[in-house]
Structure formats: C-alpha cells, structure tokens
Amino acid sequence: MNISTRIILVNTSLPANIGAAARAMKTMGLYDLVLVAPKQFPHADASSLASSASDVLANARVVATLEEAIADCQLVLGTSARNRTIGLPQLDARSAGSTAQQHEQAGAKVAIIFGREDRGLTNEELMLCHAHVFIPTNPVYGVLNVAAAVQVLAYEVRMACLLAEDTCDEFTGTYSQRPQPVPDPLEQQGMPITLVPWDEELVKGEDMTQFYEHCERTLIAVGFLDPENPRQIMTRLRRLFGRTRLDRPEYNLLRGFFKRVLALSGEKVGRGGVILTAKSSGKNDV
Template structure:
C-alpha cells in the first residue's frame, strides 16, 4: 500500500521513449502510478517498446493537462532540479527523498515525485509548487541525466526506503543447503590429515622435508571460510586421488553436490 501512494509525474515529456524507460524504471522498483502532464507524443509504440514489459504502467498512466491536476490530493510533492535557483528552497538528497516519500506514504498520504522536461527540466513556477527540491549529485562536468535515468535513481531510493521501513532485507539471502554451515575445527583438522596423506601419496610432499607447505595450506583454508559441504567434496576428491595414485580402480564423475 505504501508504494501505491507514491506517484511519478513527468511534465511535458517530448520523447515517448523516455516515458517507456521511466515506466520500466518504476516497475523495477515496485512503483506503478504514472502521471503524464501534457506529453508531446503519447500513447506511442516507441514508449511500449522501451518499457520492455512494463506496458501495464503505460496502460494505466493518467494523462492530464496541467501540473496542478497531476498533484491533486498530494500531501508531499518533491521536484527534481539540476540547477541552482534564485529563490532558496528546501533541498533533499535522493536518499532523503526516498525516506521522506515512504514515511508520508506509510501514513496514508499521497506523494508525488515530479520530473521536468528533457531539455529544460521544471520551470521556476513549477518548482515552487513542490514542497522540496531534489538534487541528484551527478558529476558537475556532465550533470545532465536522461529522464528515465533520473526516475531510476529516485525510484531506487524509494525502494530502499520502503525495504527499510518494512524491515525487509536489502539483498537476497543465499539458500543454505544441508551441511553448508561453517566447518568445525576438528572437522578441518581431519581434512588436513587427509590432505597431507594425499600429498605424500602423489609425491608432492616429502614427509622428511615438509618445509612450510602444510602451514601455508592451513593459512589458505583458514581464510576461505570453508563449509562442511565443501570439506566433504574436497575429501572425496582426496580419496579418489589416493586411489588413483595407488593404481586402484575408482569411480569416474562427481557425486551429486
């Protein structure tokens, strides 16, 4: 419900491909409400093509004539601005924007993220209809962002804000297989005994002149964070290596790991 309360407003978009790119960026981050203010070319097949599977957002997009119509019912409005303005205005960084949007939307408020024209952004008058201006800190030597890219940046920050508010992880957790927990000290010690036997058997380690080989291998495995399952795989390899060195018959292929 939080993300449904956040709308993306594109003002005076001249290129339909940017509308499609913005729709794709929105869908990537779970946003679905798109409002278009006086677009020059919409609906458009090019927009659909650039949406790359987010055509449902284009189909449900609201098209209005003025920014005032686009902002009806909104309690928080944040407009993107790449330039310094003569009139001081409260400024937010993208991360602050994402947090503020989710906080207000979580309380049931309607929130708008407003983006201006590709060639000129939002006018001063339009920016004054926003409660906050949002500045994306791009490289000053090449600061102009593509419209869809700007939407992606803020949509991503909204996504982070929403995940944090919901207490959800910011990354996928790896599926832990049985035996994929860290190996114990005694299990690792048994592996080292097995490894040393195999190295002696194949002639790689001279037990009379071991030098520091096993110490270095211990240090290597100590850094790797090896798991029980991985140790079992390695020991299986060692067993077959020893058999091969002795000329004993051994199985070909690996077990199901």
C-alpha cells in the same frame, strides 16, 4: 512490494523516455505514473522501451496541467539540477527517498515530479512543490536522461521502504534485523518540512491552489500586494506555507480569516469563500 509514490513527467518530448521511465518504475515496485501534456502519447516507441512494464503505461493517466496531477497529493517533490533565485528546502535523492517513505507511512500521498528533457521544470512549476530534489552527480558532467533520473529516485524510495520494515531479503530469502531508525534528513535542513505530529488530515494540492488564489485576492484587497508590481510576495508565501504543511483545521482557519478580511474590505463573499462581484456569477471559488 508495491509502493504508492507517484511519478509525474511534465511535457515529455520523446515517447521513448516515457516507456523507459515506466520500466524504471516497475523494477522498483512503483506503478502510479501521471503524464502532464506529453508531446506524443500513446506511441509505439513508449511501448517498445517499456518492455514488460506495459501495464504501467496502460494505467498511466494523461492530464493537461501539473496542478491536476498533484491535486490529491500532500507531499510534492520536484527534481531539478539547477538552483533557483528563491529556493525551496533541498534534498538529495537518498533523503528524498527517506522522506517519501516516512510521509507515505503516515498516510500521505507523495509525488515526485520530473521536468522536460531540455529545460526541466519552470520556476512556477517548482513552486508548486514542497522541496527541491537533486541527484549529486559528477560536477564535471552531471547530465541525466529523465528515465535515468526516475530510476535513481525510484531506487531510493524502494530502499527506504525496505529499511523501514522487517522484510525477507528478496534475493537471498533470508530475514534481516530491523535497522536502527534513520534520522529524518529534513531535520538537518535550514528550512525543514516536517510531518504533522498529530492525527489531522494534511491538505491536498487542489485545496492549496484555491488557498493561494484566496490569499492573493485578500492581499490585493487590503493594498498589500500590487497586481501590477507583485514582486515575489506570492512566491515567498508559497514557500512559507509549503514548509508549514497545513492540516485541515489550519487551512479552514486561514480561509475563514481571508473571507472575513475580504468582507471588511468591501468584497461581497459568498459561501465557501466565493467572491461575488458585479461581474461574477458566484460560481467560481477562489
């Protein structure tokens, strides 16, 4: 069973952790590894720790930014051991595995992000995610190596996939009866992420990057957002739209609204929402 969930490692310092994470992935049937600005890669330590998962390393993509890593993803889960001032919907590892499986079954591309060894993900990086994933470790000592955290999440994703279908038991060779449907864990959250209940395309990460830039420019143009004192307006809007999970028609509707508001405010708006000012060439989409 090959599972399409993407594992993203951000600014990993030790190449050995990259190799160990690749090994953890392959043992659970995950092969899509993306590295965001790793300190050292490729490296002999990564190859050594990967053992027989050298194919995962060989096919790993290295990108400069997290935005690039999630550009084609419709569900992004960020792992963190710390709560943040403005929180996202929270999922434990088991719920995250179930959620990833459900979204993948519906055709969405799913990514799980792991931060730096010493400080994890920044607030800005976590706000690119739809939910905050935590592993309920021992409260007295809850420190996990990044590769160990990858192993836990990869295992939960695999178990959710095995439970979702009638499959032959890989160890005993016997068939098991399909279990009763597992309730969507996100329905129990105060701020749920829900699957779009109709057949419309979910918007990808690269489109949402343009959406937030367009939204921010619109709020500035009408005087609602002061760029010198932005407070938490855009952070809260990111959380709001992250929970909403825009589909393509909704996205186009809101982009059209932003474009019209900007036009009424005096901004000259070109095709596709491009802002045309005296200093602009008209080539940079918002």
